[in-house]
Amino acid sequence: MSIYPQFLQQISRYYPHQQRFLIGFSGGLDSTALLALFAKLAENQPHLQLRAIHIHHGFSPNADDWAEHCHQMCRQFNIPLIVERVTPTSENGIEAGAREARYQAIQRYLTENEVLATAHHQQDQTETFFLALKRGSGLQGLSAMQVNSCAFGVPIFRPLLPFSRAELEDYVRTENLSWIEDESNADNRYERNFLRNTALPILRRRWQHFDDAVQRTAQHCFEQQQLINELLAQDYQKIYRQSDRTLSLIDFAEYSPAKQKALLRQWLAEFGLQMPSLIQTEQIIRDVIFARSDRNPHFRFAEQQIRRYQQRLYLTPDFADLSRVILPVVPNQRLSLPDDLGEFVLEQRANGYMAKWQNHIQPLPPTTLPIQIRFAYGGKVRNPQGIRQDIKKLWQKHNVPVWLRQRIPLIFYGEHFQSAVGFFENFERVE
CATH class of the missing domain: 3.40.50.620 (HUPs)
Structure with missing residues (x-):
């Protein structure tokens, strides 16, 4: 047939x-x-x-x-x-x-x-269910696969x-x-x-009809998870921000442990990720969400990083370490930046330069010194008004998360810090 x-x-x-x-x-x-x-x-x-x-x-x-x-x-x-x-x-x-x-x-x-x-067919569904069971993934994981879903931002049928x-x-x-x-x-x-x-x-x-039974069970789990999501919808909408897909942690401690885990799983489901195990879920809550306020905690999960910054939870790619990268800049020549950061160009103008990177355009003064791009600098800088500041304070003032600070091209004239493209400019390094 x-x-x-x-x-x-x-x-x-x-x-x-x-x-x-x-x-x-x-x-x-x-x-x-x-x-x-x-x-x-x-x-x-x-x-x-x-x-x-x-x-x-x-x-x-x-x-x-x-x-x-x-x-x-x-x-x-x-x-x-x-x-x-x-x-x-x-x-x-x-x-x-x-x-x-x-x-x-x-x-x-x-x-x-x-x-x-x-x-994917019926036997694949059974295998997925058992792998989720082995991980202790909860209802979301035991829902296994649906006919219509999304993973890694890809719509799947x-x-x-x-x-x-x-x-x-x-x-x-x-x-x-x-x-x-x-x-x-x-x-x-x-x-x-x-x-x-x-x-x-x-x-x-x-059991001859074992796969049918597993498929029914997976569907029951899916429906129960949908019900939980409906019951949590009001709380979830309060803490989830669609614009950057982050989760507010301001009132997170007020929720019960069960509710905390459910909200965390619902957030991870937004990204189409495989559900974490119970141990992983508890680690994320303990070591990232409730880490000390002076820490910048992160947890590696599914080839990505779960991070906390200013009482919000972020999911980011597992970025490369660019702290040792130094790139010479030749005016008017396009420069491919590492780790998928796009192209940078420094256009020479009559009164200096114009730096262009992604959607940022920034004027810079002329110089006879070698020009470089770096991605890491820590220390004091002096602004055009002569005020000394820690560069960390400048990043905080511009609300730049810690992990992005090493992904913004820093312009150096010789050994002197000049600009963070698109964020702040014309600062001098203080020895």
Whole structure:
């Protein structure tokens, strides 16, 4: 029996008017079924704009062959394919690193009004549920995957969640399609593989409809989490600021521990992040939210940093340390700044210079000294009125968080601090 009618129902229910889909295509069984279903949909709805993306992790010696297989399949279905090579980090585990690298790559290619479609199915849902259970992630984590959701700022559609892997295999075989087998799927050192190959088959042999029960439980958890969010909505709206997606901590101590954890998880869910474990949640509350007022605490989570500044909670990328970077500046030549900070240019004018960086434009006086950009300076400076100030006070006056102070280009004339582009200027260093 074809699964296409049910697939069509998923499209009609969740994205009846959507015209652009980016299909995650590994070349494996599941994503081959997804690609073929979308290709059939496009035959009946020619207005659809489909693309596929294959993430080349480079883990396997067969990775180049897999990419070529994906090219052949996409040519067969007349669907354009993007092949993107990534190098995952393994600091938080190779599985988490690969997942983040995938979504970062997809973010770069996803266009406006385009939705990512992935081939997660019923058995994937069970594995996700158990991994969340192992982490102690709470209701938000146990909600596992939803047909329609968001992760890393990417809108995700999972139309195959109601289907079993066996149903997908029957469909692919019926359509006479080939797929690749990733040899790493047999490596039980990976947690998901251990569940898939060892633990879950035992449970499925014992209970025939085990995956259905897990899916229902995940849905119950999702609905309970939605109810909690509704009950917390008034408090959450008081402390959440949409403009910079930060959380006010001014009255946070007045909430019960359970409410604190719920509000923190709701905030992290805004970013589409995997939910922290109970231990991680308690660490964030203890070591960041309630750290001493004279500290600048941070907690590394999901390849990012949770930080506190002036009684607000921030989630930031894990920025590189630029404190030792020194870049010579040549007037009228564009300079690429490190760690994705964009381009800087110092235009020479008749009466000096004009510094341009991001949306900042700042005039500077002439000099015969070498000009440099640095990203770190601590000490006293003297303003144009001759008043000595600690540069830290200037940063505070401009409400610049601690972690951003090393991401603003500092102009030096020789060894003399001259300006922080876009923030303050014409200060002299005091020896």
